[in-house]
Amino acid sequence: xRVKPIHVEKVWGLDHLPAPFSAAPGKRIGxxxxxxxxxxxxxxxxxxxxxxxxxxxxxxxxxxxVASGHGTxxxxxxxxVIDADEGAKLGVGFKEDVNRETMHSAALDGSIENLxxxxxVAPGDFFYIPAxxxxxxxxxxxxxxxxxxxxxxxxxxxxxxxxxxxLEKGMKVASGAQxxxxxxxxxxxxxxxxxxxxxYFRLHQVAGxxxxxxxxxxxxxxxxxxxxxxxxVDGEDIGPGDCAQAKDLEGLVFPxxxxxxxxxxxREGVSA
Numbered sequence: 001x002r003v004k005p006i007h008v009e010k011v012w013g014l015d016h017l018p019a020p021f022s023a024a025p026g027k028r029i030g031x032x033x034x035x036x037x038x039x040x041x042x043x044x045x046x047x048x049x050x051x052x053x054x055x056x057x058x059x060x061x062x063x064x065x066v067a068s069g070h071g072t073x074x075x076x077x078x079x080x081v082i083d084a085d086e087g088a089k090l091g092v093g094f095k096e097d098v099n100r101e102t103m104h105s106a107a108l109d110g111s112i113e114n115l116x117x118x119x120x121v122a123p124g125d126f127f128y129i130p131a132x133x134x135x136x137x138x139x140x141x142x143x144x145x146x147x148x149x150x151x152x153x154x155x156x157x158x159x160x161x162x163x164x165x166x167l168e169k170g171m172k173v174a175s176g177a178q179x180x181x182x183x184x185x186x187x188x189x190x191x192x193x194x195x196x197x198x199x200y201f202r203l204h205q206v207a208g209x210x211x212x213x214x215x216x217x218x219x220x221x222x223x224x225x226x227x228x229x230x231x232x233v234d235g236e237d238i239g240p241g242d243c244a245q246a247k248d249l250e251g252l253v254f255p256x257x258x259x260x261x262x263x264x265x266x267r268e269g270v271s272a
Contacts, residue, residue: 001037001233001234001236001244001245001246002233002236002238002242002243002244003034003035003036003037003045003223003242003243003244003245004034004035005032005033005034005035005242005243006032006033006034006035007023007027007029007031007032008029008030008031008032008033009027009028009029009030010028010029010030010031011028011030011052012030012050012051012052012053012054012139013028013029013030013031013049013050013051014028014029014030014049014050014051014142015027015028015029017029017049017142018049018082018083018142019240020239020240020241021047021049021241028051029049030048030049030050030051031046031047031048031049032046032047032049033045033046034046034223034243036149037221037245039221039245040221040222040223040245040264040265041149042073042148042149042200042201042265042267043146043147043148043149043201043223043263043264043265044145044146044147044148044149044150045144045145045146045223045225045243045263046144046145046147047082047142047143047144047145048137048142048143048145049142050137050138050139050140050141050142050143051139051140052139053136053137053138053139053159054136054137054138055136055155055156055157055158055159055161055163056091056107056112056113056116056134056135056136056155056156056157056158057134057135057136057153057154057155057156057170058131058132058133058134058135058154058156058170058173058174058175059074059075059076059077059131059132059133059150059152059153059154059173060074060075060131060132060152060154060173061074061076061131061132061173062074062131064131064132064172064173065150065152068152068169070152071150071151071152073148073149073150074131074148074150074152075131075147075148075150075152075153076128076129076130076131076147076148076200077128077129077145077146077147077148078126078127078128078129078145078146078147078195078196078203079126079127079129079143079144079145080124080125080126080143080144080145080187080195080261081121081122081123081124081125081126081141081142081143082123082142082143082144083123083141083142084121084122084123084125084140084141084142085139085140085141087120087140088120088121088122088138088139088140088141089118089119089120089121089138089141090118090119090121090125090127090135090136090137090138090141090143091113091116091117091118091119091134091135091136091137091138092116092117092119092127092129092133092135092179092183092184093116093117093133093134093135093175093177093178093179093180094115094116094117094134094176094177094178094179095115095116095117095178095179096178097176097177097178098115098176099176100171100174100176102115102176103115103134103156103171103174103176104167104171107156107157107165107167107170107171108167110157110159112134112156112157113136113157116134116135116136117178117179118138119184121141124186124187124188124189125184125185125186125187126184126185126186126187126195127183127184128183128184128195128196129183130183131173132173132174132175133175133177134156134174134175134176144225144261146196146201146203146261146263148200148201153166154166154169154170154173154174155170156170156171156174187205189227189228189259190207190259191205191207192204192205192206192207192208192210192211192214193205195261196263198266199266200265200266201263201264201265201266202217202218202263202264202266203261203262203263204217204261204262204263205227205259205260205261206254206258206259206260206261206262207258207259208254208255208256208257208258208259209254209256210249210254214249215248215249215250216250217249218248218249218262218264219248219249219250220247220248220264221245221246221247221248221264222245222246222247222248222249222262222263222264223243223244223245223246223262223263223264224238224243224244224245224246224252224260224261224262225242225243225260225261225262225263226238226239226240226241226242226258226259226260227240227259227260227261228240228257228258228259228260229255229257229258229259229260230255230258231244231252231253231254231255231258231260232253233245233246233252234246249262
């Protein structure tokens with residue numbers, strides 16, 4: 001079953017999107033969300049198209065989201081870069097450990113941007129972003145994001161834009177930790193590999209026909225996100241730019257030259 005896409009206009013978005021996407025004339029698209037199906041309410045898949053820098057921000061974990069009264073789960077996420085201008089960067093974690101007082105002062109005067117660990121990126125770069133990680137998306141980069149289905153975002157700095165900041169709430173959950181290099185990797189375009197294995201969701205890139213053990217690992221409802229080739233899910237042709245729900249991987253036919261991402265929640269996940 002094809003999952004419904006929702007095109008979201010943003011002032012910081014793009015009016016010329018990377019293939020296979022396109023923006024209607026006069027529209028500046030910042031995000032494409034895929035509405036979580038009823039069988040998979042825990043996960044949200046979306047594309048982000050950043051023409052300008054996005055805010056410096058962080059998200060709470062499950063326990064913190066519940067304590068805040070604004071949600072039942074926090075937000076862990078991961079990013080796969082699908083397109084990037086020369087010199088495009090992502091900010092994830094800090095260059096060195098930062099204490100709370102320093103972070104607060106830097107958020108107020110804008111120097112927090114310079115404390116972040118900024119990473120030059122290209123298509124295929126992958127980052128896992130644990131809850132509490134301070135992060136930012138630079139301009140000229142497009143990413144595919146898989147995340148816990150939560151909209152709780154605490155903006156710490158927003159380059160002077162007239163949007164609400166959440167310093168008090170953000171400082172309670174923001175980690176001042178140095179960037180953890182183990183959360184970054186480079187994904188080759190035609191390899192099968194594990195990208196995330198819990199605690200909240202699992203994510204694999206699948207090139208060609210997966211082995212039986214991978215099929216059996218997704219024995220319940222799963223989201224299929226084609227990157228190359230055409231997949232048939234419940235009689236519908238699904239290609240790059242689409243997202244579909246399949247009942248499992250056992251009955252899904254994978255094209256020999258296809259590459260896709262598959263993801264499903266880890267329902268035994270625990271709060272951090």
